[in-house]
Amino acid sequence: MVDVIRTVVVDDDPFVRMGLTMVLGAGDGIEVVGEASDGAEAIELVERLRPDVVLMDIRMNGMDGLTATAQLRSRADGPAVIVLTAFDTDKHLLRALRAGANGFLLKDTPPDDILASVRRAAGGESILAPAALTRLIDHVVRLEDQELVESRAVQTRAALDRLTAREREVAVAISEGRSNMDIAASLYMSVATVKANVTRILAKLGCTNRVQVAILVHEARDVPSSAAADRHRADPGGGRA
Structure with missing residues (x-):
């Protein structure tokens, strides 16, 4: 990880920017190098300032x-992006994660958690709990056209079929939010071998x-068929214990 994590805060609400800047400025080893009020300004700042992490509002x-x-x-040299959202079932949030965001934070996240998330993102980690991702995907799927959902599920499963059996095991472990060290221990691999598998998977x-x-694995495994979706609408409990 870099010695000082250079960050940019992007939000069209000046009070939100001020609050985040104060939180980040109080963190050891974190420096706010710029603020932006929309996406275009954020891109210009990133090109000029080369930050390590960008905190990005979705709706601006x-x-x-x-x-x-x-x-x-x-971009190959693009910064880590943590998306900011008011609620974790925002349908646009999944689109941001599919586009490559490293994770998301709710705008009412406690300061210590914000600082920890920025440090993790700067270190290349994901900022997303598996349970939150599953809940988000389930929520969005219920809102989407089922033909689109089925089409994407078929494409996702075809993509995962390109992986070897071992790579699929590692991919599933990634979807469960496990670190490289945890994956190595559970699959009886060295950390170096896990990293090599992750590189090939990506x-x-x-x-x-x-x-x-993680999104691909969850969609391939959890996206319901049209019939299952119909059953869910009839019985929201889904018959689960």
């Missing part, structure tokens, strides 16, 4: 956070980070 006037996140994460799936891998 002008260029929104989705477009800006996709552009930043498409390349084969065309993913830029572990969050995108």
Whole structure:
């Protein structure tokens, strides 16, 4: 991890920017190098200041956070992006994660958790609890057209079929939020071997980070068929214990 984590805060609410800047400025080894009020300004700041982490609001006037996140994460040397949202079932949030965001934070997240998340993102880690991702995907799936859901599930399963059996085990472990050390212990592999598998998985799936891998695994495993979706609407409990 870098000695000083250079951050940029992006939000169209000046009070939110001020609050985040104060929180980050109080953290050891974290420096706020710039603030932006929309996505276009954020991209310009990133090009000029080269921060390590960007905290990005989703909903903004002008260029929104989705477009800006996709552009930043498409770059080989792009910064880590943590998306800011008011609630964790925002349908736009999943789009941001699919675009390569490293994770998300709720705007009422406690300061210590914000600082910890920025440090983790700077170290290349994902900022996303598996339970939160599953809940988000389930919520969005119920809102989407079922033909689209089925089409994406077929494509996702086809993508995962390109992995070897061992790589699929590692991909599933990634979707469960496990660290490389945890994966190594559970699958009886060295950490170096886990890292090599992760690198191959990212390349084969065309993913830029572990969050995108987790989304693919959850969608392939958990996205319901049309019939299952119909049953869910009839019985929201789904017959689960």
